[in-house]
Amino acid sequence: xxxxxxxxxxxxxxxxxxxxxxxxxxxxxxxxxxxxxxxxxxxxxxxxxxxxxxxxxxxxxxxxxxxxxxxxxxxxxxxxxxxxxxxxxxxxxxxxxxxxxxxxxxxxxxxxxxxxxxxxxxxxxxxxxxxxxxxxxxxxxxxxxxxxxxxxxxxxxxxxxxxxxxxxxxxxxxxxxxxxxxxxxxxxxxxxxxxxxxxxxxxxxxxxxxxxxxxxxxxxxxxxxxxxxxxxxxxxxxxxxxxxxxxxxxxxxxxxxxxxxxxxxxxxxxxxxxxxxxxxxxxxxxxxxxxxxxxxxxxxxxxxxxx
Amino acid sequence: xxxxxxxxxxxxxxxxxxxxxxxxxxxxxxxxxxxxxxxxxxxxxxxxxxxxxxxxxxxxxxxxxxxxxxxxxxxxxxxxxxxxxxxxxxxxxxxxxxxxxxxxxxxxxxxxxxxxxxxxxxxxxxxxxxxxxxxxxxxxxxxxxxxxxxxxxxxxxxxxxxxxxxxxxxxxxxxxxxxxxxxxxxxxxxxxxxxxxxxxxxxxxxxxxxxxxxxxxxxxxxxxxxxxxxxxxxxxxxxxxxxxxxxxxxxxxxxxxxxxxxxxxxxxxxxxxxxxxxxxxxxxxxxxxxxxxxxxxxxxxxx
Numbered sequence: 001x002x003x004x005x006x007x008x009x010x011x012x013x014x015x016x017x018x019x020x021x022x023x024x025x026x027x028x029x030x031x032x033x034x035x036x037x038x039x040x041x042x043x044x045x046x047x048x049x050x051x052x053x054x055x056x057x058x059x060x061x062x063x064x065x066x067x068x069x070x071x072x073x074x075x076x077x078x079x080x081x082x083x084x085x086x087x088x089x090x091x092x093x094x095x096x097x098x099x100x101x102x103x104x105x106x107x108x109x110x111x112x113x114x115x116x117x118x119x120x121x122x123x124x125x126x127x128x129x130x131x132x133x134x135x136x137x138x139x140x141x142x143x144x145x146x147x148x149x150x151x152x153x154x155x156x157x158x159x160x161x162x163x164x165x166x167x168x169x170x171x172x173x174x175x176x177x178x179x180x181x182x183x184x185x186x187x188x189x190x191x192x193x194x195x196x197x198x199x200x201x202x203x204x205x206x207x208x209x210x211x212x213x214x215x216x217x218x219x220x221x222x223x224x225x226x227x228x229x230x231x232x233x234x235x236x237x238x239x240x241x242x243x244x245x246x247x248x249x250x251x252x253x254x255x256x257x258x259x260x261x262x263x264x265x266x267x268x269x270x271x272x273x274x275x276x277x278x279x280x281x282x283x284x285x286x287x288x289x290x291x292x293x294x295x296x297x298x299x300x301x302x303x304x305x306x307x
Numbered sequence: 308x309x310x311x312x313x314x315x316x317x318x319x320x321x322x323x324x325x326x327x328x329x330x331x332x333x334x335x336x337x338x339x340x341x342x343x344x345x346x347x348x349x350x351x352x353x354x355x356x357x358x359x360x361x362x363x364x365x366x367x368x369x370x371x372x373x374x375x376x377x378x379x380x381x382x383x384x385x386x387x388x389x390x391x392x393x394x395x396x397x398x399x400x401x402x403x404x405x406x407x408x409x410x411x412x413x414x415x416x417x418x419x420x421x422x423x424x425x426x427x428x429x430x431x432x433x434x435x436x437x438x439x440x441x442x443x444x445x446x447x448x449x450x451x452x453x454x455x456x457x458x459x460x461x462x463x464x465x466x467x468x469x470x471x472x473x474x475x476x477x478x479x480x481x482x483x484x485x486x487x488x489x490x491x492x493x494x495x496x497x498x499x500x501x502x503x504x505x506x507x508x509x510x511x512x513x514x515x516x517x518x519x520x521x522x523x524x525x526x527x528x529x530x531x532x533x534x535x536x537x538x539x540x541x542x543x544x545x546x547x548x549x550x551x552x553x554x555x556x557x558x559x560x561x562x563x564x565x566x567x568x569x570x571x572x573x574x575x576x577x578x579x580x581x582x583x584x585x586x587x588x589x590x591x592x593x594x595x596x597x598x599x600x601x602x603x604x605x606x607x608x609x610x
Contacts, residue, residue, distance in 0.1 A: 111581075
């Protein structure tokens with residue numbers, strides 16, 4: 001029994017690695033730009049599905065034959081990056097406050113919902129709703145430690161996810177761009193007055209978010225061996241739960257929240273059955289929103305009122 | 308009322324009721340991204356009562372309205388603590404939670420769904436939609452309706468002017484829940500089948516978008532939004548299905564189902580948010596229209 005629980009905890013942490021990466025993408029846009037970017041689940045899905053299509057059929061318009069798995073993942077990553085920059089161009093760049101009412105903060109959010117519909121349904125049109133298999137040579141390697149099974153790609157994913165978190169923290173803490181980004185989070189107008197070209201820095205956030213989605217998509221494709229157009233809803237939305245649980249705008253909050261959601265998911269599958277996951281994860285989130293709306297690591301300033 | 312035209316009218320009526328269900332919370336500054344969940348509560352209430360207890364259509368509908376309202380009342384107290392982005396996330400979490408719970412209740416058919424044997428005609432749905440719209444129109448004329456408008460424009464100033472912001476929000480959210488419950492009950496009896504996939508996150512998004520694109524400043528916005536996004540896809544349906552060759556040439560391998568209409572809605576949303584984020588119908592737009600149509604009545608009556 002103990003072994004079983006520990007095994008599920010391990011599985012949960014591994015699943016959580018994907019949530020962590022996507023939740024981090026969410027947290028960057030909401031933390032720095034106060035923009036709840038609902039396209040992120042669909043950018044994640046798009047990157048995965050395009051990687052799958054690149055492996056299966058090759059590049060569009062007959063540019064190449066079917067690609068190797070690593071090249072396909074690269075194509076997926078590039079697609080995620082481009083999609084995210086497109087979102088910046090069309091949703092965030094032009095949306096400045098022009099009339100003041102209580103729902104005006106929602107304009108970029110609503111616009112991102114529009115993009116979500118576009119991305120999801122384009123994927124559905126071009127790739128159908130059926131899962132496409134994604135084959136990679138490292139999918140079957142397993143480690144066995146005293147009765148527990150840890151698969152190599154899972155371990156690798158966790159390592160990648162955590163090193164990305166460290167890298168993003170480093171970028172934000174140390175580099176010049178990071179300092180500019182933190183200044184924008186504090187006060188965009190003052191940042192502009194201090195000589196930071198805010199318009200040119202903002203796309204960096206979206207580029208980072210796009211790359212994070214692409215990496216999460218790659219982790220998913222290698223671990224589960226399949227990609228499908230509904231995975232944005234299934235995986236990405238749980239990353240939202242992880243992000244809110246950890247605290248909006250907090251990087252380590254995304255890590256902890258993502259891992260909690262992953263573990264809660266595997267444990268509830270184990271003990272309550274597969275249908276219970278949705279109720280457990282979102283019930284947990286609702287409870288957290290009632291008891292501590294700012295999340296575990298969040299602070300009040302972000303997401304409350306006009307940044 | 309039957310046939311293709313009747314079917315479109317019924318869907319239009321349901322969408323109008325749902326649009327007002329979302330409009331009332333949004334009009335008081337609360338973006339509700341969980342509309343489908345409140346509809347699901349109504350639909351399952353009606354379906355369960357009529358199949359398990361042989362309750363007649365009238366009482367079942369009344370109870371489904373009540374159920375939607377009660378759930379919304381309860382939930383509106385929870386979200387009073389949250390604002391802006393958190394509020395949107397809370398409604399989203401709530402709708403995911405509700406569908407997660409419903410799937411686990413065996414008496415409601417779980418993931419299979421629930422068959423409802425009693426059928427109502429489309430006329431009933433149409434009449435209900437007209438009544439619902441009339442109630443919202445009246446509500447917006449009352450002092451309370453004026454208060455919701457004020458809160459939508461600026462909650463802080465409304466508070467300073469002596470409006471009970473919290474209560475107004477609770478009332479607006481609950482009224483929205485009542486209407487969503489009604490739409491759910493009508494859905495159950497008209498389509499005779501209820502399953503949780505019909506009330507997913509995507510339909511909540513869809514609902515919120517057409518209310519926002521129609522405009523949330525006036526009574527007419529949701530009506531225009533719902534009508535536009537029900538009728539235009541129907542008009543385009545024949546045009547799109549006539550072009551499978553074109554679709555194939557573009558590399559479309561999936562089914563040519565309703566996906567394209569969501570693409571149009573999504574693209575339109577992105578464009579509208581850039582050009583006209585306040586929605587198609589605005590207060591100023593309406594008074595200008597009035598001035599253009601009835602120049603003689605200008606300035607005699609405040610809009």
